[in-house]
Amino acid sequence: MNIRSQFSHENSKVQSSLKSGMGTDLVYEPSVWWYEKLLFLVPHVKNRKSKTTLDSMEIETDVENFQTSEETEETSDMSSASILHDTYSKRQKKRKLNRDKTSDPIMVETIQTLKSLENRFNRPQTTLSKTEIDIYAKYIANELKEIHDEEIFMDAKHAINNIIYNIKKKLFEVEAAKKD
Structure with a gap:
């Protein structure tokens, strides 16, 4: 976890303790020494929206307590409590995003590049x-290096260069013949 995340986490604890209705003596005090030094980040840090299950758990507990302590009540009270229980206990189902894999041009290009690299590596090397x-x-x-005579050394280099030149010339002629 990076410092910004830790700061955001500590700040959300402070903010939630302020909203809880507790007195100023019971406001959460951050456990990190650098919290006050990073307060300048408050306007720049945005907390993500999150889904809490705390409310539904509290209501479920209240409904269960209501049912056990008031068993002699009328059935209409019980049905309204169970409706309340059902309302808060239902969770929102996650939706799958149906993305057309070919609609994103960056993904298409990336896939093509990866396939061409795979083909290149799978080809047997002929050279x-x-x-x-x-x-x-x-x-x-x-x-x-073992040739210590300057003239013989120059002749050897010349011969090697001539061989390479002649081979390149033949390759060039073969390539030109293929194009015609």
Whole structure:
């Protein structure tokens, strides 16, 4: 629970004790030391509406007491008490929200993105993975480090670059042929 929530909780206790009709001596005093320092938040904190079952529980108790202590009363009094009991004991049923899952464009886009990511990860990889390329590059680098003659080193680099160039050129030609 964050500080704002704790402050709101303490403030609601204070406000409810003020509304209860008790004397000023019985007003709830917050148990946290920083409550008074955060009183500037009162205009900015909005309490959510909540449903209380306290009233229905009090009336149910009153009705039960009425029925046990006044069993000899007329049946009309009993029926009015049971009607009162039924009225307050019924709880509001929760409603399910029927949302059309496709009506929210953000949800649709999110679902499509997640599906495309799933498809991408489930595809078998036909190319070399990054780690394989890194391992091979380190191997070539280590081999080149063992060449101490500058001219031979330059010839090796030139040969490797020519091989890579020729492979890229062939790939480019194949791609161009596919487009035609």
